[in-house]
Amino acid sequence: MIATIDSIYEVLERVTDPEVPVLTILDLGIVRKVELKEDQVVITITSTYMGCPAMDMIAAQIRMEMAAAGYGSVRIEHSIRPAWTTEWMSEAGKEKLKAYGIAPPDKRFSIPEDGVECPRCSSRNTRLVSEFGSTACKALYQCRDCQDPFDYFKCH
Amino acid sequence: MPATLDYILHLADNALILGQRNAEWCGHGPVLEQDIAISNISLDLIGQARSFYQYAAEIKGGDATEDTLAYLRHEREFRNILLVEQPKGDWAYTTLRQFFFSTFQLLLFQRLITHPDERIAAIAEKSIKEVNYHVRWSSEWVVRLGDGTEESRARLQQAVDDSWPFVNELFQVENFEIESAVQVNELQKVWTEKIQACFTEAGMEIPETAGARSGGKKGIHSEHLGYILAEMQYLQRSYPGCEW
Numbered sequence: 001m002i003a004t005i006d007s008i009y010e011v012l013e014r015v016t017d018p019e020v021p022v023l024t025i026l027d028l029g030i031v032r033k034v035e036l037k038e039d040q041v042v043i044t045i046t047s048t049y050m051g052c053p054a055m056d057m058i059a060a061q062i063r064m065e066m067a068a069a070g071y072g073s074v075r076i077e078h079s080i081r082p083a084w085t086t087e088w089m090s091e092a093g094k095e096k097l098k099a100y101g102i103a104p105p106d107k108r109f110s111i112p113e114d115g116v117e118c119p120r121c122s123s124r125n126t127r128l129v130s131e132f133g134s135t136a137c138k139a140l141y142q143c144r145d146c147q148d149p150f151d152y153f154k155c156h
Numbered sequence: 157m158p159a160t161l162d163y164i165l166h167l168a169d170n171a172l173i174l175g176q177r178n179a180e181w182c183g184h185g186p187v188l189e190q191d192i193a194i195s196n197i198s199l200d201l202i203g204q205a206r207s208f209y210q211y212a213a214e215i216k217g218g219d220a221t222e223d224t225l226a227y228l229r230h231e232r233e234f235r236n237i238l239l240v241e242q243p244k245g246d247w248a249y250t251t252l253r254q255f256f257f258s259t260f261q262l263l264l265f266q267r268l269i270t271h272p273d274e275r276i277a278a279i280a281e282k283s284i285k286e287v288n289y290h291v292r293w294s295s296e297w298v299v300r301l302g303d304g305t306e307e308s309r310a311r312l313q314q315a316v317d318d319s320w321p322f323v324n325e326l327f328q329v330e331n332f333e334i335e336s337a338v339q340v341n342e343l344q345k346v347w348t349e350k351i352q353a354c355f356t357e358a359g360m361e362i363p364e365t366a367g368a369r370s371g372g373k374k375g376i377h378s379e380h381l382g383y384i385l386a387e388m389q390y391l392q393r394s395y396p397g398c399e400w
Contacts, residue, residue, distance in 0.1 A: 051198075
């Protein structure tokens with residue numbers, strides 16, 4: 001098998017975030033670098049939030065997918081600078097989030113008090129319930145029109 | 157110049173111990189949303205601690221890992237300030253302590269971003285984004301409780317009285333900090349201004365007396381650290397090297 005950077009990215013496209021399974025790690029923008037060094041593949045990833053408990057699992061999943069695709073030697077490195085930002089999330093990822101019921105990050109503001117678009121009924125008549133949601137990367141909102149509570153992926 | 161091992165451990169220990177303390181609220185918060193909030197803050201702090209311990213382990217070398225530093229050091233080897241090891245108390249104490257600590261941490265990390273040790277600078281830069289949330293959340297609670305009911309105000313006042321003796325230690329320069337490029341005593345004035353601004357909104361007053369309790373940075377702790385370490389380290393000490 002001839003390893004190319006493109007073929008490695010195809011493998012990485014199969015690794016999803018265990019906490020937001022509609023997003024691949026490429027959608028999230030946490031894959032920072034892929035390198036071929038002699039016989040070894042070096043993949044550099046970064047965490048979204050400092051204490052994100054999904055990181056160890058994501059690293060393990062990368063190893064498994066790479067092994068399944070026939071890559072023998074894979075090294076995973078972690079970088080923290082520059083710090084991850086939702087600017088690195090793909091547009092496709094934002095669409096997937098919305099379809100999944102999570103409001104995508106809105107770069108106009110980090111945590112708006114209200115005005116986040118409800119992923120279910122598209123109303124902007126919504127209110128912030130808590131800056132902290134079911135995972136570190138999300139805040140909790142409620143729609144005043146359809147009354148549904150929903151997660152908002154914080155602009156970070 | 158790289159940061160010294162003791163300094164990195166000090167930064168790590170502060171984050172770990174407060175993270176562990178706050179985690180005691182998990183499943184016991186006053187309402188679900190706030191239970192989630194304080195648990196999230198715990199997670200952020202433990203994430204900070206891991207980054208600092210990983211770096212400390214590289215500097216220490218040998219068999220040291222982030223786990224051995226967190227789970228196998230003794231009480232006297234911990235370099236955290238006394239404030240973070242105090243029992244979680246009631247919601248007023250927990251949120252007020254978080255406000256004091258996070259306000260301090262924000263000022264400290266803003267300086268550490270330009271630290272000559274790039275690893276320290278990178279951890280600070282990453283953490284700041286999260287510490288901003290902690291400051292905002294905790295300051296909102298101080299205002300809500302201070303400007304709330306007679307009961308909430310009395311509890312916050314008690315929290316101020318109980319925590320204030322430990323505040324001064326934040327700004328006492330320890331030997332390992334002299335080389336750290338951030339003189340924490342220089343942060344006291346602006347820290348106090350920020351606390352004052354929030355207290356004014358909350359209708360609270362800063363105590364006139366300076367806090368007298370210190371020693372944590374030297375490894376001389378209050379009786380509470382031993383108990384928290386016993387709980388946190390129990391598994392690794394009973395089943396060395398246990399993984400799951």
